[in-house]
Amino acid sequence: xxxxxxxxxxxxxxxxxxxxSAKGYHxxxxxxxxxEALGFHSAFAxxxxxxxxxxxxxxxxxxxxxxxxxxxxxxxxxxMVLPWHNPVxxxxxxxxxxxLSGGRLDFGVGKGYRYNEFEGFGVPMEEAADRFxxxxxxxxxxxxxxxxxxxxGKFWSFxxxxxxxxxxxxxxxxxxxxxxxxxxxxxxxxRGYNLLLDQFAPISVALDRIAMFRTAVxxxxxxxxxxxxxxxxxxxxxxDEADRxxxxxxxxxxxxxxxxxxxxxxxxxxxxxxxxxxxxxTAMEAALFGTVDEISExxxxxxxxGVRYMLLSDGGSGIEGLRRFSAEIMxxxxxxxxxxxxx
Amino acid sequence: xxxxxxxxxxxxxxxxxxxxSAKGYHxxxxxxxxxEALGFHSAFAxxxxxxxxxxxxxxxxxxxxxxxxxxxxxxxxxxMVLPWHNPVxxxxxxxxxxxLSGGRLDFGVGKGYRYNEFEGFGVPMEEAADRFxxxxxxxxxxxxxxxxxxxxGKFWSFxxxxxxxxxxxxxxxxxxxxxxxxxxxxxxxxRGYNLLLDQFAPISVALDRIAMFRTAVxxxxxxxxxxxxxxxxxxxxxxDEADRxxxxxxxxxxxxxxxxxxxxxxxxxxxxxxxxxxxxxTAMEAALFGTVDEISExxxxxxxxGVRYMLLSDGGSGIEGLRRFSAEIMxxxxxxxxxxxxx
Numbered sequence: 001x002x003x004x005x006x007x008x009x010x011x012x013x014x015x016x017x018x019x020x021s022a023k024g025y026h027x028x029x030x031x032x033x034x035x036e037a038l039g040f041h042s043a044f045a046x047x048x049x050x051x052x053x054x055x056x057x058x059x060x061x062x063x064x065x066x067x068x069x070x071x072x073x074x075x076x077x078x079x080m081v082l083p084w085h086n087p088v089x090x091x092x093x094x095x096x097x098x099x100l101s102g103g104r105l106d107f108g109v110g111k112g113y114r115y116n117e118f119e120g121f122g123v124p125m126e127e128a129a130d131r132f133x134x135x136x137x138x139x140x141x142x143x144x145x146x147x148x149x150x151x152x153g154k155f156w157s158f159x160x161x162x163x164x165x166x167x168x169x170x171x172x173x174x175x176x177x178x179x180x181x182x183x184x185x186x187x188x189x190x191r192g193y194n195l196l197l198d199q200f201a202p203i204s205v206a207l208d209r210i211a212m213f214r215t216a217v218x219x220x221x222x223x224x225x226x227x228x229x230x231x232x233x234x235x236x237x238x239x240d241e242a243d244r245x246x247x248x249x250x251x252x253x254x255x256x257x258x259x260x261x262x263x264x265x266x267x268x269x270x271x272x273x274x275x276x277x278x279x280x281x282t283a284m285e286a287a288l289f290g291t292v293d294e295i296s297e298x299x300x301x302x303x304x305x306g307v308r309y310m311l312l313s314d315g316g317s318g319i320e321g322l323r324r325f326s327a328e329i330m331x332x333x334x335x336x337x338x339x340x341x342x343x
Numbered sequence: 344x345x346x347x348x349x350x351x352x353x354x355x356x357x358x359x360x361x362x363x364s365a366k367g368y369h370x371x372x373x374x375x376x377x378x379e380a381l382g383f384h385s386a387f388a389x390x391x392x393x394x395x396x397x398x399x400x401x402x403x404x405x406x407x408x409x410x411x412x413x414x415x416x417x418x419x420x421x422x423m424v425l426p427w428h429n430p431v432x433x434x435x436x437x438x439x440x441x442x443l444s445g446g447r448l449d450f451g452v453g454k455g456y457r458y459n460e461f462e463g464f465g466v467p468m469e470e471a472a473d474r475f476x477x478x479x480x481x482x483x484x485x486x487x488x489x490x491x492x493x494x495x496g497k498f499w500s501f502x503x504x505x506x507x508x509x510x511x512x513x514x515x516x517x518x519x520x521x522x523x524x525x526x527x528x529x530x531x532x533x534r535g536y537n538l539l540l541d542q543f544a545p546i547s548v549a550l551d552r553i554a555m556f557r558t559a560v561x562x563x564x565x566x567x568x569x570x571x572x573x574x575x576x577x578x579x580x581x582x583d584e585a586d587r588x589x590x591x592x593x594x595x596x597x598x599x600x601x602x603x604x605x606x607x608x609x610x611x612x613x614x615x616x617x618x619x620x621x622x623x624x625t626a627m628e629a630a631l632f633g634t635v636d637e638i639s640e641x642x643x644x645x646x647x648x649g650v651r652y653m654l655l656s657d658g659g660s661g662i663e664g665l666r667r668f669s670a671e672i673m674x675x676x677x678x679x680x681x682x683x684x685x686x
Binding site: 026051067092095116 | 393401407411427439440442465501502504508509
């Protein structure tokens with residue numbers, strides 16, 4: 001199995017001697033730099049806006065900085081929210097990261113689901129799907145066309161453009177797309193993209209989605225590769241039960257705060273990521289929060305269900321948790337990969 | 344005097360074993376990293392699009408990568424062309440570079456002047472000034488407002504937004520603005536921004552502009568500081584006269600190519616940067632192309648005319664030219680600064 005990371009940095013606001021706004025960003029960088037040394041495969045970062053608590057907004061800039069400090073780590077976005085971006089500028093920015101990093105960009109894309117972001121950017125939520133489609137068309141064309149081209153779409157027009165610089169990865173950096181509903185999962189397979197699965201779905205739900213994606217890919221005559229699915233999971237390597245339980249409570253409180261921002265005033269936000277019940281049991285079942293043994297047991301369940309690539313989101317055990325994960329958990333699962341390869 | 348750099352990287356297009364698209368970008372980075380060690384104060388990079396010869400498009404991404412590889416070098420844009428960008432996304436991106444670099448961003452801005460870029464982005468050239476104004480308003484507000492705010496403008500609307508992360512520099516990274524005409528120079532002084540002067544104006548024209556800016560600043564009751572003006576100049580440290588003359592010819596050919604892209608179909612592009620005559624004499628007079636002695640003599644003229652900060656654009660003598668500049672030219676002018684400080 002492969003393990004990557006999924007997360008964000010936090011830049012505190014305010015001034016004065018006690019506030020080092022940059023600290024959260026530099027902590028994020030150090031965490032990911034050490035993760036590379038610990039054997040992690042990738043780091044995916046979110047894109048969010050206007051939260052008031054400092055989530056990463058300029059994701060490709062942060063990942064560009066990380067690119068300069070790493071050599072093998074795949075650099076992912078999870079996800080770039082396409083309705084906010086001019087697709088030609090975004091193609092240029094992503095190509096620049098891909099070029100500078102030696103072809104390490106994993107380009108995760110999404111439609112967006114938080115109401116406050118649509119409101120902030122003045123983009124009607126109803127346009128999200130159409131904007132997403134048009135943006136993907138433009139991005140793909142921008143990366144794969146070597147002669148000047150034009151585009152006259154519903155939201156964007158470009159005339160006689162040649163998008164530079166070229167990407168290193170050919171035909172372009174791999175697209176990763178989040179999906180939860182059966183329709184969305186079919187859509188990802190139809191596009192030939194890789195699949196990102198969220199960190200909140202119960203294990204059984206996540207495994208069902210993997211099976212769905214496999215069927216959808218094979219139905220289209222392609223070979224299924226479980227490495228094309230990144231399953232996100234919260235990680236907290238706990239000292240003991242009480243430590244674990246306190247971490248789960250904190251996780252649920254943070255999640256409630258985000259859900260509040262994401263919700264529409266009419267309460268009609270139907271994003272699958274907002275569809276799970278908010279009980280402690282569900283949160284506990286989905287997350288890799290626990291002792292080394294508890295976490296290993298869950299990963300074994302996921303592996304047996306077909307998971308090959310997991311993206312871990314730090315639930316608070318930080319770099320020390322990552323070190324323990326790398327030393328005490330990862331080796332057992334790396335072995336199962338080697339065993340498979342030897343079969 | 345202070346010396347910085349002004350330039351671009353070039354990413355070649357095409358595939359195959361002979362094309363290393365990333366080489367030009369990595370050469371640019373190495374050049375600037377060494378420049379920092381050689382005593383250069385800053386590196387400013389252009390933003391251009393759709394050229395077909397690989398000029399830098401995602402300027403802030405490239406400068407983010409350079410930020411990670413340097414520690415004291417100021418990181419400048421010369422210039423971000425505001426009409427292409429969503430000003431809130433741009434504010435977030437620039438703030439991220441400023442944050443990650445420890446407050447080293449010099450934010451150069453412009454309206455754009457190349458016809459092919461306006462055509463490419465589908466932005467009427469006639470809207471450039473209004474878009475520029477609105478974008479500056481939004482950028483400034485985004486960087487200086489700690490509570491959610493809204494904006495309902497001619498080109499952009501934002502509602503209840505709080506732009507994150509915060510910048511390190513307060514109240515915000517310094518704005519630098521290119522100007523050539525008397526009106527534009529007045530405008531830069533009126534805004535309280537720093538001034539960028541182009542590399543093509545003859546020395547006498549450049550000195551007139553500096554005098555104009557000084558008058559405009561002092562007229563507004565502010566103290567004039569010559570460090571607030573960055574004068575761009577081409578640099579080519581030549582072996583001999585023939586080497587110098589060949590470099591000037593290459594420079595003029597490259598400039599003709601850019602002018603062609605910048606020109607409107609009706610030939611009515613009135614940008615001051617396109618107003619100089621295209622004779623060898625003018626090109627030779629403006630550029631620091633020559634032997635060490637010739638270059639030193641020109642810099643002395645500029646210094647005596649009030650220039651304190653120059654941005655050198657590589658005319659082809661590359662890193663070796665920079666080393667010679669640092670070793671054989673810079674010390675004489677660094678002294679004059681120290682002498683002034685001692686006065």
